[in-house]
Amino acid sequence: GESVGLHLPTLSVQEGDNSIINCAYSNSASDYFIWYKQESGKGPQFIIDIRSNMDKRQGQRVTVLLNKTVKHLSLQIAATQPGDSAVYFCAEILNQGGKLIFGQGTELSVKP
Amino acid sequence: KAGVTQTPRYLIKTRGQQVTLSCSPISGHRSVSWYQQTPGQGLQFLFEYFSETQRNKGNFPGRFSGRQFSNSRSEMNVSTLELGDSALYLCASSFNSMNTEAFFGQGTRLTVV
Numbered sequence: 001g002e003s004v005g006l007h008l009p010t011l012s013v014q015e016g017d018n019s020i021i022n023c024a025y026s027n028s029a030s031d032y033f034i035w036y037k038q039e040s041g042k043g044p045q046f047i048i049d050i051r052s053n054m055d056k057r058q059g060q061r062v063t064v065l066l067n068k069t070v071k072h073l074s075l076q077i078a079a080t081q082p083g084d085s086a087v088y089f090c091a092e093i094l095n096q097g098g099k100l101i102f103g104q105g106t107e108l109s110v111k112p
Numbered sequence: 113k114a115g116v117t118q119t120p121r122y123l124i125k126t127r128g129q130q131v132t133l134s135c136s137p138i139s140g141h142r143s144v145s146w147y148q149q150t151p152g153q154g155l156q157f158l159f160e161y162f163s164e165t166q167r168n169k170g171n172f173p174g175r176f177s178g179r180q181f182s183n184s185r186s187e188m189n190v191s192t193l194e195l196g197d198s199a200l201y202l203c204a205s206s207f208n209s210m211n212t213e214a215f216f217g218q219g220t221r222l223t224v225v
Contacts, residue, residue, distance in 0.1 A: 032212050043116070043202050043216030044155070089155065093210065099168040100145065100204075100214065102155035 008087065010107045019077040019110075023090030023103045028071060030092035034100070035064060035075045039086045047075070047088075077108075085110045114138065116205050116217035124223045130191040133220045137184050137205030144186040145214065146178060149200040158201075161186055162209055193224045 013019045025033065031052050036044035048059045050066050050073075057064050063076040073090050087107050091100040117136040125131050137144050145168075146158040157170040161180035178188040184205070190197055200221050204214035 032210065034212070034214075036216075041218070043204075043218050046213055046215065049212055091155075093212065099157050099160055099170075100147075100155075101157065102147075104154050 008105050008107050010109060012109045012111060013080050015080060015082060015110055015112050017080055019075075019080045019084070019108060021075045021077075021088045021106045021108065023073040023075075023106075025071050025073055025090065025092045025103065026101070027092060027094060028068070030094055030101075032093040033064070033066060033073050034091045034093070035062075035073075036089045036091060036102075037084075037086045038089065038105070044089060080108075080110050082110045082112055084108060116203055116215050118201075118203050118217035118220050120220060121218065122221045122223075124225060125193050126225055127193055127195060129193050130189060131193060131222060132187055132189045133201055133203075133222070135186045135188075135203030135205075135217060137186070137203075138207075138215055141205035141207050141215075142184055143206040143209060143214075144180055144184060145204045145206070146186070146188050147202040147204065148172075149202055149219070150198075155202070158188065190222075195224050198222060198224045 034049040035047040038044045050057045050064045061078045065074045087105045089105045090103040119134045143162045145160040147155050149155045159178050160168040164180045175191045180186045200219040202219045204216045206214045
């Protein structure tokens with residue numbers, strides 16, 4: 001398959017700190033990049049997306065940065081809260097659309 | 113507005129059997145995609161339908177098939193089940209054809225014994 005299954009990287013942060021979750025994507029032709037949050041027992045939940053012609057986009061408490069030169073995507077979460085604890089996935093959409101290619105995921109753990 | 117609904121939530125099947133999973137997208141959404149999630153392989157794309165047509169297919173054997181109905185509801189079928197098919201099967205729906213804001217259901221947890 002296209003998504004390589006590996007041991008999930010983990011990130012542990014203190015409540016109130018900022019979190020940065022990184023992702024390397026594979027295809028330079030990808031048109032859209034999306035971050036998803038998946039809590040235990042639930043399906044992935046859309047957080048924020050960014051088009052390939054942008055390098056930064058901000059949402060509520062979240063910022064996505066895109067570096068096409070090194071094919072790198074990051075998600076910054078400001079003032080991380082216990083409710084942010086989840087697995088975070090980046091995904092890319094190729095220009096033909098309709099197919100999400102997911103990264104391996106990062107498990108974020110927020111300590112109160 | 114109701115979210116994406118997948119049924120059943122949990123399923124236990126025996127090797128060699130077949131299974132059909134159902135997905136009802138958000139009202140008005142015409143794109144439905146299916147994904148398999150396992151601890152070893154992560155989230156892998158199975159197929160995507162838009163207005164009853166399969167537009168994209170992932171790298172899965174022919175035992176995995178799907179369809180979409182005129183009301184956008186979708187089903188996926190797995191025949192001759194293998195132990196390795198045990199996974200969480202997720203359905204996502206999207207309003208636009210680019211699938212840029214896909215909403216996922218809670219998934220169907222399939223266990224093959």
